[in-house]
Amino acid sequence: MKPARSLRFRLFAYAVIVVAAALLVTGFSLSALFARHLERRVGQELDTHLTQLTGGLRLDAGSALSLAREPVDPRFQSIFGGLYWQVDDVTAGSQLRSRSLWDTFLDIPGDVLQPGETHVHDVTGPEASQLLVHESMVLLSAPDGDHKLRVSVAIDRAEISALASGFARDLAPVLAILGVVLLLGFLLQIGEGLKPVYRVLSGISAIRSGDRKRLESDGVPREVSPLVEEVNALLDAQDAAISRARDRAANLAHGLKTPLSALETDIERLRAKGETEIADDIAELAQRMSRHMQRELARARLRHGRSHDKTPLKPVVDGILRTLKRTPAGEELDLQCSVDARATVPVDPDDLNELIGNLAENAVRFARSRVLVDTETSSTALIIRIGDDGPGLDPARIASAMKPDQRLDQSALGAGLGLAISSDIVESFGGQLELRSSALGGLEARVSIPLIHPPS
Numbered sequence: 001m002k003p004a005r006s007l008r009f010r011l012f013a014y015a016v017i018v019v020a021a022a023l024l025v026t027g028f029s030l031s032a033l034f035a036r037h038l039e040r041r042v043g044q045e046l047d048t049h050l051t052q053l054t055g056g057l058r059l060d061a062g063s064a065l066s067l068a069r070e071p072v073d074p075r076f077q078s079i080f081g082g083l084y085w086q087v088d089d090v091t092a093g094s095q096l097r098s099r100s101l102w103d104t105f106l107d108i109p110g111d112v113l114q115p116g117e118t119h120v121h122d123v124t125g126p127e128a129s130q131l132l133v134h135e136s137m138v139l140l141s142a143p144d145g146d147h148k149l150r151v152s153v154a155i156d157r158a159e160i161s162a163l164a165s166g167f168a169r170d171l172a173p174v175l176a177i178l179g180v181v182l183l184l185g186f187l188l189q190i191g192e193g194l195k196p197v198y199r200v201l202s203g204i205s206a207i208r209s210g211d212r213k214r215l216e217s218d219g220v221p222r223e224v225s226p227l228v229e230e231v232n233a234l235l236d237a238q239d240a241a242i243s244r245a246r247d248r249a250a251n252l253a254h255g256l257k258t259p260l261s262a263l264e265t266d267i268e269r270l271r272a273k274g275e276t277e278i279a280d281d282i283a284e285l286a287q288r289m290s291r292h293m294q295r296e297l298a299r300a301r302l303r304h305g306r307s308h309d310k311t312p313l314k315p316v317v318d319g320i321l322r323t324l325k326r327t328p329a330g331e332e333l334d335l336q337c338s339v340d341a342r343a344t345v346p347v348d349p350d351d352l353n354e355l356i357g358n359l360a361e362n363a364v365r366f367a368r369s370r371v372l373v374d375t376e377t378s379s380t381a382l383i384i385r386i387g388d389d390g391p392g393l394d395p396a397r398i399a400s401a402m403k404p405d406q407r408l409d410q411s412a413l414g415a416g417l418g419l420a421i422s423s424d425i426v427e428s429f430g431g432q433l434e435l436r437s438s439a440l441g442g443l444e445a446r447v448s449i450p451l452i453h454p455p456s
Contacts, residue, residue, distance in 0.1 A: 007197075008190055015186035022182075023175045030171060035164045039132070042160055046134040047118065049073070049153040053085055057149060059142040065089050065149070067096055076100050080126045082156035091147040101126065106133065106152050113137040113150065123154070130157045196224040204231065260286060310344035311352050313384070317373050320357050330364045330371075338374035345382060345449050347429055355425045359386045359445045362419070366390035370440060381431075384447040387438030398435045422447075 049071050056068040065087065070076060075083035076098045086106045087096040097105060104126045113119055118136045125131035135152040199220075206212040214235060215228045263286050270279035317337045324330040345352065356373075363371045367388035376383045419433075422445075426433040431449045438444035 008194060011190045011193075012183075012187065015183060015190070019179050019182045019186070023179050027168070027171060027175050031164065031168050034167045035160070038160055038163055038167075042132065042155060043120070043134060046132070046153045046155060049083075049085065050118070050134060050136050050151055053087065053151050053153065054136070054138050057087065057138065057140055057151070059140055059147060061143060063092060063142040063144050063147065065092065065094050065096060065147075070098070080129075082129075082159055084125065084131070084154045086152045086154075088150040088152075089147055090150055091145075106131070106154055108133065108135060108150065108152055115139050115148075122157075125154060125156065131155065132157055132160070196221050200224060200228060200231070203228075207235070256289075260290060311347055311349050313343040313345050313352075313375070313382075314339045314341050316349070316352050316356055317360075320353065320360050321371075321373065324360060324364050327364070332369075333364060333367050334370045335364070336370065336372045338372065339384075340375055340377075343375055343377075343382060346451075347425075347449065351425050351428070355422050355447065356384070356386070358419070358422045359447070363388040363390075363443070363445070366442060368442075372440060381451055382449045384449070385444055386447075387440050387444035388442040389438070389440040390442035392437055392442045393435065 052069075052071050053067070056070070058066045058068050060066065067087070071085065073083055075081035076085060078100055079102045081100040083098075084101050084106060085098045086101065086108075088108070089095065095105070106125065107123055109121055109123070111119060113135065115137045118134055121133040121135070123131050123133050131154040133152055133154040135150060138149040138151055139146050140149055141147075200215060203212060203215040207214070214232045217225060217228050217232075220228050263282065267279045267283050267286070270276075270282070314337065317339050321335040321337055325333075325335055347355070360371065360373065363386050367390045370389045371387070373384070373386050375385065419435075423433045426447055426449075429449065431447060434446045434448070436444050436446065
């Protein structure tokens with residue numbers, strides 16, 4: 001058997017995949033945007049250092065290059081501190097460097113740089129570090145003419161990477177919390193979205209239990225409405241098919257009634273002529289045909305499910321016992337009804353009459369002096385007990401007594417279908433019929449009628 005597949009689980013699994021993908025894209029996108037913003041911000045800081053350096057450059061009377069004031073950032077003073085500056089006098093071939101460069105220098109590409117322009121480079125710096133360099137060209141006047149000064153400021157990209165990594169670490173728990181919130185939202189959304197499906201399931205269960213006849217279409221979402229309409233149409237078609245089957249069964253009964261009556265007349269004629277053996281054979285065949293016909297007619301009359309109404313039990317039992325009291329077998333018996341006046345059963349009244357009538361008639365037939373009909377209730381079922389003080393049955397005969405071709409009393413007239421038809425009625429609404437020894441000393445028929453019919 002294939003394992004059950006949960007629609008809720010599948011929708012939530014899709015939600016997890018979507019949320020995870022969205023958070024990954026969001027995390028990488030935000031990290032990339034932060035890295036670009038950080039690089040622009042660092043570039044502005046390097047341009048500020050370039051301006052400070054340019055403003056402090058001096059050429060004395062001998063055209064010697066000097067710096068009036070150094071930038072205030074302490075990383076320029078720390079050896080390999082991660083922030084470096086360098087000034088190259090292209091005209092004189094001299095050079096000034098920050099203390100942080102120590103015995104190294106910035107290997108700036110020899111691209112053409114016009115005065116006032118700022119170029120950006122990635123170069124290798126001290127200790128194989130990767131540097132972001134901003135450089136500009138400055139013209140400074142001297143006694144021997146204008147000098148071209150190439151001013152460069154660089155920062156270690158490890159500092160930028162560290163800041164970006166820190167942002168990513170700070171961003172991760174925020175995205176995790178956002179993911180949990182989104183998944184909780186998806187769970188609520190899935191639950192709300194599946195409520196109409198559960199309402200349909202509850203409605204079908206109510207139909208099976210007899211509380212409703214059709215699914216309610218009011219307030220059903222447009223997407224679920226076609227399902228409700230199809231289920232109701234299916235129920236209508238089922239009712240129509242059952243009605244047609246009953247009509248055909250009734251027509252069959254009427255069609256066979258006249259031939260069987262004629263056959264009984266012929267049997268009597270044969271007996272009158274002395275052909276008793278042939279008459280008995282034909283009578284046995286006719287009785288067998290009658291049994292099968294009555295059994296199928298009884299099945300056709302069943303409502304095939306629990307009733308939509310709650311039938312009061314005591315009035316039905318009282319009416320049947322009053323009728324049996326007027327029969328020859330019941331007029332000398334004490335017929336007692338101890339059924340709770342409030343007890344109701346989800347069984348069609350006609351089916352209930354036939355069920356109780358068959359069982360009570362059997363009890364009256366075998367009782368010596370007393371028949372008792374009472375009830376007991378459990379959390380899930382109502383049990384109707386019909387007992388007598390007759391001879392009872394051996395346990396070995398109880399199982400065979402439920403078969404349609406067996407009679408409790410072989411000498412009595414009838415087709416022997418009472419218990420079999422009763423069993424069919426009980427099974428039609430999900431109940432159970434048992435035969436056991438009665439507290440009165442005879443046989444007891446116990447009908448268990450479920451009060452709660454869980455959906456399959």
